[in-house]
Amino acid sequence: MRAILLWAIAALAAAGVAGHAAGSMAMDIGGWPKLGFETEVNLEYDFLKPDHAPAGGALNVQAENETLLEFDDNWSISNLLTLEPGQNLEPGRYGFLEDHELFVEELFGRWNNQLVNVRFGKFAQNFARAWYLTPGLYGQDFVGDYAIAETLGLDAQFDLGFPSFGLHQITISSFMQDSTFFSESLFHDRGRLTYADGGPGNTLGLHSFGITYDATNLPIATDVEANYQLSFVSLGRGSDGQADEHRFAASFDANIPLRGGTIAQTLEGRFEELRLFAEGVHYDDADGFRGHGRNYLTGATEFVHGPWVFDLTATERWLTGPGLHDYDSLQSIAIGYALPSDTTVAIGAGRERVAGENGFLVGISISQTLTICDRCLIRGRHY
Amino acid sequence: MTLEARTARVKVGPFEITAATYNGSYGGPILRVKPGDILHVRLVNHLAQATNIHFHGFHVSPQGHGDNSMHPVMPGETWDYVIPIPENHPPGLYWYHTHAHQMAERQLMAGLSGSLVVEGFQDQLPSLKPLKERVMALKDFQADENGDLYRVLKAYHRDLRTINGQLMPRIDIEERETQLWRLSNQTANTFFRLTLEGHTFRIVGRDSEPVVHPETVKELIFGPSQRVDVLVDGGKPGAYKLVSERTLTGPIGDEFPAQNMALLVVAPPGGSPPPSVASEPDYAYKSNLSGATIDAQRLIVFSSDDAAGLFFINHRIFDHERVDIRVPLGNTEEWTIRNSADELHIFHIHQVHFQVMSVNGQPQPFDGMVDTVTVPIHGEVKIRIAFTDPLIVGRFMFHCHILEHEDKGMMGQIEVYDPKAPASSQDGGMGDMGGMPAMSQDQGGN
Numbered sequence: 065m066r067a068i069l070l071w072a073i074a075a076l077a078a079a080g081v082a083g084h085a086a087g088s089m090a091m092d093i094g095g096w097p098k099l100g101f102e103t104e105v106n107l108e109y110d111f112l113k114p115d116h117a118p119a120g121g122a123l124n125v126q127a128e129n130e131t132l133l134e135f136d137d138n139w140s141i142s143n144l145l146t147l148e149p150g151q152n153l154e155p156g157r158y159g160f161l162e163d164h165e166l167f168v169e170e171l172f173g174r175w176n177n178q179l180v181n182v183r184f185g186k187f188a189q190n191f192a193r194a195w196y197l198t199p200g201l202y203g204q205d206f207v208g209d210y211a212i213a214e215t216l217g218l219d220a221q222f223d224l225g226f227p228s229f230g231l232h233q234i235t236i237s238s239f240m241q242d243s244t245f246f247s248e249s250l251f252h253d254r255g256r257l258t259y260a261d262g263g264p265g266n267t268l269g270l271h272s273f274g275i276t277y278d279a280t281n282l283p284i285a286t287d288v289e290a291n292y293q294l295s296f297v298s299l300g301r302g303s304d305g306q307a308d309e310h311r312f313a314a315s316f317d318a319n320i321p322l323r324g325g326t327i328a329q330t331l332e333g334r335f336e337e338l339r340l341f342a343e344g345v346h347y348d349d350a351d352g353f354r355g356h357g358r359n360y361l362t363g364a365t366e367f368v369h370g371p372w373v374f375d376l377t378a379t380e381r382w383l384t385g386p387g388l389h390d391y392d393s394l395q396s397i398a399i400g401y402a403l404p405s406d407t408t409v410a411i412g413a414g415r416e417r418v419a420g421e422n423g424f425l426v427g428i429s430i431s432q433t434l435t436i437c438d439r440c441l442i443r444g445r446h447y
Numbered sequence: 448m449t450l451e452a453r454t455a456r457v458k459v460g461p462f463e464i465t466a467a468t469y470n471g472s473y474g475g476p477i478l479r480v481k482p483g484d485i486l487h488v489r490l491v492n493h494l495a496q497a498t499n500i501h502f503h504g505f506h507v508s509p510q511g512h513g514d515n516s517m518h519p520v521m522p523g524e525t526w527d528y529v530i531p532i533p534e535n536h537p538p539g540l541y542w543y544h545t546h547a548h549q550m551a552e553r554q555l556m557a558g559l560s561g562s563l564v565v566e567g568f569q570d571q572l573p574s575l576k577p578l579k580e581r582v583m584a585l586k587d588f589q590a591d592e593n594g595d596l597y598r599v600l601k602a603y604h605r606d607l608r609t610i611n612g613q614l615m616p617r618i619d620i621e622e623r624e625t626q627l628w629r630l631s632n633q634t635a636n637t638f639f640r641l642t643l644e645g646h647t648f649r650i651v652g653r654d655s656e657p658v659v660h661p662e663t664v665k666e667l668i669f670g671p672s673q674r675v676d677v678l679v680d681g682g683k684p685g686a687y688k689l690v691s692e693r694t695l696t697g698p699i700g701d702e703f704p705a706q707n708m709a710l711l712v713v714a715p716p717g718g719s720p721p722p723s724v725a726s727e728p729d730y731a732y733k734s735n736l737s738g739a740t741i742d743a744q745r746l747i748v749f750s751s752d753d754a755a756g757l758f759f760i761n762h763r764i765f766d767h768e769r770v771d772i773r774v775p776l777g778n779t780e781e782w783t784i785r786n787s788a789d790e791l792h793i794f795h796i797h798q799v800h801f802q803v804m805s806v807n808g809q810p811q812p813f814d815g816m817v818d819t820v821t822v823p824i825h826g827e828v829k830i831r832i833a834f835t836d837p838l839i840v841g842r843f844m845f846h847c848h849i850l851e852h853e854d855k856g857m858m859g860q861i862e863v864y865d866p867k868a869p870a871s872s873q874d875g876g877m878g879d880m881g882g883m884p885a886m887s888q889d890q891g892g893n
Contacts, residue, residue, distance in 0.1 A: 095496070095549045100756065132756075137764070178763050223762065228746050231762045281750055281787040286808060287825045289787055319789070319825060325807055327821045328668055330791055331638055331694040335824070337789070368698055404602040404702050435599045439756065439855070447454065447467040447494055447554045447596075 100132035101437040108201065108429035115422040124149045125164060134439065138177060142187075144170035150252040165249035169214060184218040186242050190235045190276045191295045192313035194343040194362045194379075200398035201412030201427050203377035207362055210311065210345050212297065214247065215239040217270050230282035230289075237274045240300065241266040262304030264352050271300030287325060290318040305352020315343035339366040350383070357384035373400040375412075393417045396425075406433040448478065450500070452545075452559060453493035456594070459607050460614030464594040467494060467557035474584055474612025475561025475633070482538065482565060486530040492520045498554060500528060501546035501797065502563065503672060504655050504818045506536055506836060509798055509843035516546040516797065516844055517767060533838065537800070537816075538567030539655025540582065540629045540674045548765060548858070552635040552850035556588055557596055558612075560633040568676065569627070571657055572730055577722035578627045578678070581618065583610045585708075587634045600636070600851075602702040608637070608691055610709055618689070618711045620681035624721030627651075630667075631674040635850040637703050638694045638791070638821075641667040643679065643711060644687040649727065652676030654817040656800065657730035666692070670793045670821050672848040678724055679711075687711040696849075697824050699753060700790030735813045736802045736831040742778040747794070749822065749847060749857060750787040757856050758847065764856025765846070771859035775866045776840055779833045786822040792852065795819045796832065796845040796861070804829040819848055834863050 106126040113119040127147040134140040146169040153163050172185030188211060195211035198204045217239025224232040241247075243266065247257040257266065265272045274297035282290045295313040322336040329335065347358035364377040381392040398412030407430065414425040450469040457466045457473040466473045480486050492498050497519040507514050512529045520526040544560035545551055562584050569575045589597045589604040597604050610616050620626055629652075632639060641648075648667045652658060654674050669675050689709040695702045751758045758764070763771070774780065781804065784794045800816035807826045822828050846858035 137766075178766065178769075231750070281748065283785070283787075289825055321825050325823055325826060327670075327791065327823060328640075328666075330697055330824060331640055331668065333693075333695040335695070335697060337698065370695075404704070406601070435601075438599045440598050447496060447498075447550065447557050447559075 095441060096134065096136050097442050098134045098439040099437050099442050100130070100134075100439055101435075103127060103129045103434045103436070104431060105434070106429055106431045108427055110201075110425060110427035113424045117421075122149075125161075128169075138175055140174045142170060142172055142174060143168065147251075150249075150254060153252065161251045163252055165252050165254050167249040167254075168246045171246065179223050181221040182218065183220075186214065186216050186246055187219075188213040189215055189237060189239060189274055189297060190219065190221070190278075191274055191297050191311065192343060192345055193293055193315050193317075194341070194345075194360075194364075197315075197317065197341055198362060198364050198377055198379075199366045199373070200364075200375040200377050200396045200414075201410060201429055202394065202396040202414035202416075202425055203364060203375065203379075203398070205396075205414070205416070206379040206381045206392065206394050207343070207345075207360060209381075210313075210347075210360065212239075212265070212274075212299075214242045215265065215272070216242045216244070217272075219274075231278075231280045233278045233280075235274070235276040235278070238270040239265070239272050239274070240268075240270050259303050262302040262352075264299035264302055264305060264309035266302040267300035273298055284318065287321050288318060290316065292316045301352055306354045307349040307352055309350060309352055310348040311345060312348075313343065313345045315341070317341040333370045335368070335370060337368045339368070340364075341366075350385070353385070355385045356388060358382075359384065371402045373402070373410075374398075375400070390419060391417075392419070406435075407431065448476075448487065449489040449491060450476070451491045451493055452498050454557075457558075457612070459588065459609060459612065462590060462594060462607060462614075464588055464590045464607070465557075465596070466588070467554055467559050469559060469561060472561075472612065473558040474586070474609070475558065477561060477582055477584075478543065478563045480532055480563070480565055482532055482536045482567060483534045484532050486528070486532055488528040488530075488543075490520055490526045490528065492522055492524050492526075494554075495522055496547070496550055497521050498545050498547045498550070498559065499526070500543050502528070502530065502541065502543050503795075504539075504541040504674075504800070505530070505532075506798060506800070506838065507532065508838050508841060510841040513841075514797065514843075517842060519547060532565065536565060537656050538565045538571065539652065540564055540568070540631055540676065541655055542584070542631045542633055542672075542674070544633065546844075548767070549854045552854045553596060555633070555850055556586070556600075556635045558586065558588075560584065560586070562629075562631055562633075564629075565655070568652065568655075568657070572651060572728040574724050574726075574728045575627050575651070575678075578625055578724065579722070580627045580629060583628060583630045584612075584633045585610055585630060585639065586612070587637050600701075602704055606704065606706060608634075608706045608708060615707055616709050618709050619714065620679065620711060621714050621721040622681045622684055622716050623723055624681045624716075625723040626679050626681075628677050628679055629674070630669070630677070632669050632671055634671055636671055636701060638670045638696060639668065640692040640694055641708065642690050642692055644690070645682045645685075646679060646687060646711070649678040649680075650675060651678055651728055653815060654800070654819060656815045656817070657728070658815045659730065659732065660812065660814050661727040670791070670819070670848070671850065672793070672795055673817075673819050680723065681713045681721070684713050684715045687713065697788070697790035699751075699788065730815075732813070732815070735816075736779060736833060737804070737813055739779045739831060739833070741781045741831070743774070743780045745772065745780060745782045746785065747782055747845070747859075748785045748787055749792040749794075749852075751790075751852070751857075758852040760846070760857055760859045763859070765853075765858035765860070767860065769860065770842065770862045772861040774834045774861060774863050776837060776863055777835055777866075779831060779835065781829060781831050784820070784822050784828045784830065786824060786826055789824055791821055791824060791849075792847045792857070793819055793821045793849055794828070794830075794845070795848040797843040798839040798863075799832055799834065799836070801830040801832040804831055837865065839863050840865050840868075
């Protein structure tokens with residue numbers, strides 16, 4: 065299966081290159097290369113009150129810097145540099161930034177034409193969407209589990225054409241967990257991932273693969289558009305596993321404008337929209353153990369009223385298999401306001417039940433996006 | 448006329464900016480022609496990058512030295528645009544501007560545009576003939592402390608929104624005088640909501656042609672590239688601000704803060720009664736496309752990929768070697784323009800005007816022909832286009848006229864071909880863009 069997938073990616077890429085070569089008479093009018101450079105900084109204070117443990121608060125900084133270097137319409141390199149709190153660290157033992165990790169989350173080349181988009185290098189897999197679409201301060205707390213990030217490999221996204229009912233794409237990929245020096249981090253050094261660390265997808269070659277079908281901008285009613293995704297990945301057995309892990313995901317979302325259908329209303333900022341999102345994810349042979357299952361079910365509603373955003377989310381997570389009875393849940397609410405300066409201020413609250421323990425979360429966050437360059441010309445004058 | 452495109456330090460109010468100008472004028476020279484004239488513009492490119500000129504709204508040939516937006520004029524080159532203007536060309540307010548793909552936003556914002564008047568609009572509306580005419584080019588420029596254009600445009604940057612290159616100009620009028628203001632939105636991305644303290648606007652024309660149903664509004668809304676002809680009646684003596692109100696283009700769109708645009712100074716009446724127009728002018732079009740036989744229907748979908756920063760038409764970015772739509776000369780077509788994004792888009796097609804039939808399913812009464820239309824968020828606009836003028840045979844563009852979107856891909860190419868011409872002169876190798884096949888049919892118009 066993996067061999068077939070690699071051949072398919074290669075064939076798609078070759079078809080794309082051939083198409084590009086056939087149309088490579090384009091006149092270069094001096095607009096390349098171009099640079100994009102954007103940083104998003106998020107400052108968040110969270111206060112956790114477990115039912116049976118002392119309460120505590122923590123201030124976290126998260127920053128993401130995205131750099132995009134485009135050589136022409138077809139070739140580009142992307143880099144995503146991330147600073148975030150280290151995982152599983154004991155609170156209070158570290159100084160400022162010492163408990164944070166700075167690492168290369170993505171670094172890949174991209175080649176695309178009108179039919180196919182090929183990535184190669186380190187990037188996150190196109191599997192499921194809740195881990196980046198679920199809104200609110202805590203909406204992604206559980207679903208972040210199944211983001212398949214920091215993988216090395218290649219994928220190809222093929223446009224299946226544009227019949228008048230939306231856009232339909234299929235992505236196929238082959239990958240492995242990154243165990244190069246790019247898996248290390250600065251400030252708090254999390255160390256290099258090794259094969260001996262185990263875990264699904266942590267293999268000695270491209271032994272994991274995925275296939276995802278995306279349908280977007282489906283006009284399902286007047287003014288209403290929907291998107292859905294069906295996805296499957298097989299994560300190769302790690303050094304500590306008994307079997308490959310298989311994950312399945314299905315998600316659906318819709319945007320429903322409630323007011324602001326006229327140009328005047330939009331321009332005045334009197335725009336209201338309801339966004340609905342639902343996703344289910346199932347693991348077979350979870351964590352590489354035969355017979356173990358893991359399940360997630362997420363629902364989210366977002367109401368946009370001009371610069372105001374109101375979010376409600378709920379996620380259920382449960383395990384299945386011999387002796388496994390864990391059932392976790394999360395409900396959260398958040399209110400955000402977007403300022404013209406690309407600053408978003410949000411407050412949120414959440415109630416979590418994890419391994420039988422309840423906890424209550426409240427927090428406030430300030431996010432700032434700084435776009436230094438948006439497809440700037442590297443050489444020459446602005447005009 | 449020779450237009451020399453070059454960078455220049457120009458004064459805008461108290462500020463000095465590094466602009467890209469035609470002949471050193473940030474506001475741009477106003478060109479005036481008559482139907483039957485030959486417009487000859489020699490473009491000399493002194494810029495460090497390619498540029499060209501599109502004659503926006505003109506019903507003329509897109510080929511050769513005509514309104515050929517496909518041809519880049521490279522640095523140091525000279526190009527002659529020689530455009531015979533048909534005797535039956537609609538009079539009105541047009542404009543000319545750079546159409547250098549991927550660089551148009553910055554070049555236009557820097558100043559590379561100007562107003563273009565085809566004389567005769569007032570002949571169609573004779574009651575306007577005695578009125579004072581003011582042609583106003585509205586532009587904006589976001590400058591840093593050195594007067595250079597910001598690399599990234601933001602709502603909180605210093606935005607210099609100008610009229611004919613002037614910051615907050617004074618406009619004089621007499622009490623009870625009516626003036627014809629002919630405004631063109633020559634910004635790259637900005638929508639205007641104009642208000643005039645103590646006054647209203649009477650709209651008599653849009654996109655160069657008279658409207659069928661003049662209306663009086665307190666707020667004048669027009670988007671990038673759109674033109675509007677309005678009557679303004681001088682109120683009580685005093686000073687009144689013309690204000691560009693704050694606008695937002697949607698949840699993922701842009702925000703433009705409010706700004707004072709001009710000061711209207713109303714003087715007491717002089718000796719003789721000033722020219723005025725009390726009633727709305729009438730204009731009757733000889734025909735429209737409401738009852739036309741439709742030869743084909745097409746779907747145009749605007750969408751974007753926020754992560755990649757790309758903008759699509761039917762999920763394709765522009766490729767100047769790909770013909771997206773081929774239309775036989777003589778077709779009258781109905782196009783559905785769908786906006787799949789969480790921000791406004793504004794559809795424009797070169798060489799032809801069209802009739803707006805419906806917006807979000809609501810039928811629109813015929814109100815004149817236009818060359819641009821704003822498409823509501825997640826909405827649809829149906830338009831009808833007559834590809835019947837042999838002059839327009841050739842390849843030209845259709846696109847979103849928010850130039851950031853156009854530069855980042857939201858543009859397509861159409862070829863109108865003469866089915867009676869020899870096959871050797873036809874480019875039969877170019878198929879339609881996927882998803883936009885013509886669905887031939889004979890259906891009566893509604």
